[in-house]
Amino acid sequence: xxxxxxxxxxxxxxxxxxxxxxxxxxxxxxxxxxxxxxxxxxxxxxxxxxxxxxxxxxxxxxxxxxxxxxxxxxxxxxxxxxxxxxxxxxxxxxxxxxxxxxxxxxxxxxxxxxxxxxxxxxxxxxxxxxxxxxxxxxxxxxxxxxxxxxxxxxxxxxxxxxxxxxxxx
Numbered sequence: 001x002x003x004x005x006x007x008x009x010x011x012x013x014x015x016x017x018x019x020x021x022x023x024x025x026x027x028x029x030x031x032x033x034x035x036x037x038x039x040x041x042x043x044x045x046x047x048x049x050x051x052x053x054x055x056x057x058x059x060x061x062x063x064x065x066x067x068x069x070x071x072x073x074x075x076x077x078x079x080x081x082x083x084x085x086x087x088x089x090x091x092x093x094x095x096x097x098x099x100x101x102x103x104x105x106x107x108x109x110x111x112x113x114x115x116x117x118x119x120x121x122x123x124x125x126x127x128x129x130x131x132x133x134x135x136x137x138x139x140x141x142x143x144x145x146x147x148x149x150x151x152x153x154x155x156x157x158x159x160x161x162x163x164x165x166x167x168x169x
Contacts, residue, residue, distance in 0.1 A: 002046075002050065002053075008041055008045075008046060008049055008053070009038075009041065009042065011053060012034075012037060012038035012041045012042075012053065012056075013038065015034045015037060015038070015053065015056045015057060015060060016031070016034040016035055016038055018034070018057075018060050019031045019033065019034035019035075019056075019060050020034075020069070021067065021070050022060070022065050022067060023060055023063045023064070023065055023066070024065070024066040024067060024068060024069045024070065024139070025066055025068065025069060025133060025137075025138055025139045025142060026063065026064035026065055026066035026134065026136050026137030026138060026139045027063040027064055027137050027138060028138055030059060030060050030063050033055075033056050033059045033060070034056050034059075034060060036056075037052050037053060037055065037056035040052045041053065063137070064136045064137030064139075065136070066133070066134045066136060066137065066139050068131060068132055068133050068134050068139060069131065071130075071132070072130035072131040072132070073130075075130050076130045079128075086124070086125055086126055089123060089125050090103075090104040090105055090106075090107060090108075091106065091107060091108040091109040091110075091121070091123075092106075092109065092123060093105040093106060094106070095107070095109075108121075109121070115157075118149055118152065120152060120153050120156065120157040122153060133146065
């Protein structure tokens with residue numbers, strides 16, 4: 001692309017998009033590598049910037065791939081476009097002003113940090129999921145965590161075995 005005359009900043013931006021759109025959470029470091037490369041290209045310039053681009057491209061090209069985040073935002077956007085959205089649940093509405101609690105705003109909100117980083121509360125109020133992590137790379141860990149959280153919700157905060165201890169998750 002460089003040899004054909006393409007602007008080096010355009011190529012760097014495309015690598016950032018590649019890292020997010022095609023690699024995604026399968027290797028979340030890819031976006032950091034790509035953004036660092038884009039910044040370095042601006043600071044260094046040619047001819048050395050070719051090395052920087054090469055490093056970022058090879059990292060992204062050899063990383064595991066997932067477009068689950070892209071699919072999620074596309075599906076969510078389609079629901080918004082078709083007006084298939086739910087009102088914000090009262091428990092999630094801002095309760096930091098006078099009269100908010102009287103309207104039910106913030107009442108019943110479960111703060112995840114008060115319960116080991118996870119709240120059993122279902123914030124969406126409808127059976128709809130957008131982000132479905134793939135069983136590859138780091139997304140496999142995200143997928144396991146989300147499945148664990150679903151089991152906690154199913155059993156009211158306890159695992160099927162009954163412990164409810166999610167302190168190491």
